[in-house]
Amino acid sequence: MPREHGAWGMLLVPFAIAVAVSGVFDWKMALLLVSTLCFYIARASWLRRNWKWMTVLLIASLAAAAPLFFVWKLWWLAAFSTVAAAFAARPNPRGLAMQVAAVGGLTLTAPAAWYVATGALDAAAFWIWLWNTLYFAGGVLYVRLRIARAGLRWPVLAFYGAVLLFVLALALANVVSYRVLLAFAPAATRAAIGVGRLALPLRVKRLGWSEVAHSLVFGVLLTFALE
Secondary structure, eight states: OOOOHHHHHHHHHHHHHHHHHHTOOSHHHHHHHHHHHHHHHHHHHHHTTOHHHHHHHHHHHHHHHHHHHHTSOOTTHHHHHHHHHHHHTSOOOOSHHHHHHHHHHHTTHHHHHHHHHHSOOOHHHHHHHHHHHHHHHHHHHHHHHHHHOSSOHHHHHHHHHHHHHHHHHHHHTTSSOTHHHHHHHHHHHHHHHHHTTTTSOOOHHHHHHHHHHHHHHHHHHHHHHHO
16 A cells, blocks of 8 residues: 555645535446456555565456446547556656656546546646646645755745746736635645744654645635636
């Protein structure tokens, strides 16, 4: 079982947001969730060279996904599966660029769930994916800042400032709701406060659970913004 709290959040929070906004959780969504979880845990088994469980979980993932392709004809899921497999084939990324790219891969559960729920890959699917990717990319930057305690102070502040300005510009243009700003406000506030507290002792486990809590808050606020 993967132990990374952040990665679980990146995988499941976007999925939950898509479910909540679409208002759909049926057999198709349940099968997608089972297939996704089995695949993700299979990757953890592969990293640990546990070939038996990797094989069992991959078979389970394929079995859950099969009806989505052959019964409901949701063929675009093949594209999501291809991207997921490409990221899964890499060991846990250490560089910042690869970690941010991995965020974009994990948060594809949002448009995948939206597609299964609605049968469409439309603008709504894109926006749900983009907001989740921006949020969790910011989380990666913030965690790296807290661990390193230097070097990323201004990039973190610049990132959140740019995200807030981007959302504001879209809201002024009536492209998105102003409530999307509210979804990012807690994370941006946390980052601003965290930059000023770098000299304090770091409790890694507490930081991890704090990120989980912020992810849940973001999920609730973004669902409210997109409904």
